[in-house]
Amino acid sequence: MNTLPQQLANGLLLGSMYGLIAIGYTMVYGIVQLINFAHGEIFMTGAFGALTVYFYILPDGTPMAVAVPLMLIGGGIVAILIAVGAERFAYRPLRGAPRLAPLITAIGLSLALQEVVRNFYPGADRARAFPGLDATHDLGSITIKDADIFLIVSAVVCMAALAYFVRKSRTGRAMQATAQDPDTAQLMGIDTNRIIVIAFAIGGFFAAVAAVAYGLKYGNVDYRMGFLMGLKAFTAAVLGGIGNIYGAMLGGLVLGIAETLASAYIDEIPGMQQLGGQSWANVWAFCLLIIVLLVRPQGLLGERVADRA
C-alpha cells in the first residue's frame, strides 16, 4: 500500500506518537527552561514497564483488552517514578546552576537509564518482542491496525484531557502561572516545586502511553529506542513552538507527515533518486528542524519571547 492517503495516515500516526512524547519536553521546558534530555529514556522505560506487566505479572493468555489498560498503568507508573525521581534527585539540586550543568546531568541520566535496562533487564541487550495488536481494518484506500486505533484514540484523549486540565483546573492554572513567571507565582502562594513535579509526571505518563502504542504497533522494544524517538520528539516540540502544548502536538503531526512523505516520495524528485527510503527519513526530519529554525525560530505556534537574563 503506497498510496498517498495511506502515507498520510502513516504520517499522522507516527506524528501523534511524536506529539505525545513532545508534550513531556515542552511542559518541562515551558516551566523550568530545561531540556530534559533523558525524556526519550523515560519513554523507553515506560515501554519496559508495560512489557514487565505483560510478561511477568499477568498470567499467560490474558486477553489484550484487559492487558493493554494494565500495561498502560504499569508503564505509566514506571515512567512517572523515573521522571519524578530524576527531577527530585538530579535536576532540582541544580536549579539555578549554569545552564550547561543540568544538560550534562541529563545526558548522564540518559546513558545511565539505557545501560541499566541493557544490563539488568532480562534479554534487553537486543530487541525484545512486545505483544502486538496486528488485526487490520480496511478503510477505503487505507489499511490500519488495531494498534493504530489505540494510538490515535489515546493521543486524542490525552490531548483533550491535558487541555481541559491546564485550562480549567486550579493546578493547571497554577502551572500556567509558573510557566509565565516562577518567582511571582511563588509569591502568589503557588508551590512551584509541586507544579514542576506534576509537569514531569504528566510528561512521563504521556511518554508511557506513547511507548505502549509504539510496542503494540511495531511489536518489539529495545533499550535504544528512546534515543531517536526522544530526539525527534524534541524536534517536534521545537517545530511547534517549545513551551506550547498544542504546538507540541501540531509539531509532532507535521514532523511525522513530513518524514513519511519524504521517505516515500523524495526519490521521485530528479537528482535525489538515491536519497529516499526509510534510511534517509531521519536526515530529512532534522533538515526540516534546521529549516524551521532558520525561517521561524519561535516555532509554528510559539510566540517570540525575550531571553531571560
Added chain:
Amino acid sequence: MTDTKTTPVTPAPTTRGVLPLPTAAARPLLLAGGIATAASAFLAWTWTAEFPGDLTINGYPGGLQWLTVVAGILTVLFTLASYDIRGLGWLLPARNTAPLVLTALGAFATTWFTIIAISVELGGLANLEPGGWIAAIAAALPLLGALALPQENTGNAKETFKASIAKAEKIPAPAAVSPWIERLVITVVTAIGLGVFTYGIDTEYGELFVGYLITVVFAMWALHTAGLLDRFSRLVAHNRSFTLAMGFVAAIAFPFTQTDDHYANIGVNILIFGTVALGLNIVVGLAGLLDLGYVAFLGVGAYTAALVSGSEFSRFSGVQFPFWASALTGAAASLIFGVLIGAPTLRLRGDYLAIVTLGFGEIFRIAVNNMDGDSGPDITNGPNGIPSIPDLNFLGFNFGQSHDIGGFTLGRFANYYLLMVLIMAIVVLVYTRAADSRIGRSWIAIREDETAATAMGINGFRVKLIAFALGAALAGLAGTVSAHVTYSVVPTPYQFAGSTPPNSAFLLAAVVLGGMGTVAGPLLGAALLYLLPEKLVFLQDKSLLAFGIALILLMRFRPEGVIANRRQQLEFHETGQLDVPEQRIDDTDDTAVSVTKAGA
C-alpha cells in the same frame, strides 16, 4: 577557611587524634609503619604466580608491590619532614599534618587493595603467604599513627576527619631563588611527571592500573594539601613558556622510553582524543556552547582525508593529496560543516544548538552509513568504510616504517605520535592565543552572560560562530591524522555514545571532568577516559553505566572539574585587579563561593 571560623573560642583545643592513642606515639608509629610497609613489599605475598605481576619472590618487589614501596617511602618522607629534618623542609612548607594522613591512607589503600585483590582472584585468604599478612599489618600501622595525630576536635568525627585532611591554610611564600633553579625544578618535575605517566600507560593488567590510580590520587592529594601544587603552579606562572616547552619535550620524549609500539599506539590515540577534546573545549569551555555532535567533525575530517588519501577503495582513488593538503582539506571540510550547522542555530537560545548538533551527529552517522551506492550516492562505501588508507609520506619520511633515531627505534605508531604532538602543539597554541585575545574574552563574556555581553557591544552571533567553526576545524585536523593511524575509516566510532572513546559523550565528559576552559583539564580527562576502558577490560560492559552515573554525580558535587579554571585564574593573576573582589569573597566562607559560582 579562616581561623576565626573553624577554631573554637578556647585557645587550647583538644589535641587528641581521631583515635584515642597517645599523641606522642603518632609520628613514631607513622615513621616505623612507613618503613615497615615499604620493607614488607620485599617479601613474598602469595604462593603462586597466577596473580599477575609475580608477587612470590622474597627479596624483590614485583608489580603492585612497587606501588606499596613508593607509597611507604612517601609516608616516611613526609613524616621525616614533619620532624624538621634538614633538607626535607620543602616537602611541608606549612608544617601541616594532612599530607601525613593522606600518604598513610594511600599506602594503606594500595597495600590492602593488593591483598584483597589476591584473596578475591585466587579464591580465599589461604592464598596469602605470611609476607602478605605482614604487609597488611604493616600498612595499617601508619594509618593508626596518622589517625592519632593531634587534631582539633570539632565534636563530630566526620568533621574532625575532614579537618585532618584539609589543605594548609597559609602556605608561606617560598624563598626567592634564581630563575635557573626555578627552571631546574620545573625540569625535574616534568621528568617525574613523564615517568609517572609512562608507568600508567605501560601498566600491563587492570589490577596494576587500579593500584597505580590509587597511589597517584593519594600522592597528588597529599602534595595538594601540603601546598606544593600551589607552589608549583606559581612557579609555572613565572616561567610559562619554559614550562610549555618542557611539557612538549616530555611529550616528545615519551616514544623514546617505549620498547613496544603498542604503547605508542595508546599514546597516539590519547593525543588524538585529547586534541579533539581541546577543540571541544573552545566551544564548550570558552564560549559555553553545548555541542553534542562534536565527534561528527572528527568524522568529517577523517572521511575527507580518507577520500583524498589515494586508497584504492576511495571514491576518488586516483587522487592522492600530500599530507599538508589533505590536512587542510579535512580541516576546511569540517569548518564548512561547522558554519553550515552553526549559522542557523547560533542566533537562537543555546539549548537549540545542543539538539541541532546532536541531530547533526546522527545525520552524519546515518549518511555515511547510507552512502554506499545502494541506499544513497556512492561516496563513503557505507558500513564497510574506506579501508587500506596508505601511510603518510612526508618529505621522504615514511610514517609506516620503523626508523632508528640515535639508537632508539621508532615504530609506526611512534611516528604518528610525534606528528600528533606537533598537531597538539598547534592546537594548544591556537587555544591559548585565542583565549587570551579579544575574541577569547568575548567568548567568556558571552558564556557568563550573553545579554550583558551583547549590551557591551559584542556581536554575539559572530563571536559564537567563530568559536564553533574553529572548534570544528581543529577536530577535522585531528581527524585527518586519525584516518591514517587507524588505516581505515568506518561509521561506527562517530556516534553519540559508545563504550570506547572517541564519541561525543566521552569527548564532552573529558572536557567536563578535566575542567572546562583549561588546557590541562581536557588533556587529563582525555587520558583518564581513554585509559580506563582500555585497562579495565572487565568493566567494559558496565563502563557506560558507570560513566553516566559519574556524569550526574560530577555535576552535582564538583561541576568545575578536576582542574578548576577559576582557581588557576586566581593564581595566574595574583595582583590582577579583576580578581581581587572575587578573592575576598573566596576567603570569607563557603556559601559566598557558591554564590560567585552560581553567578558565573
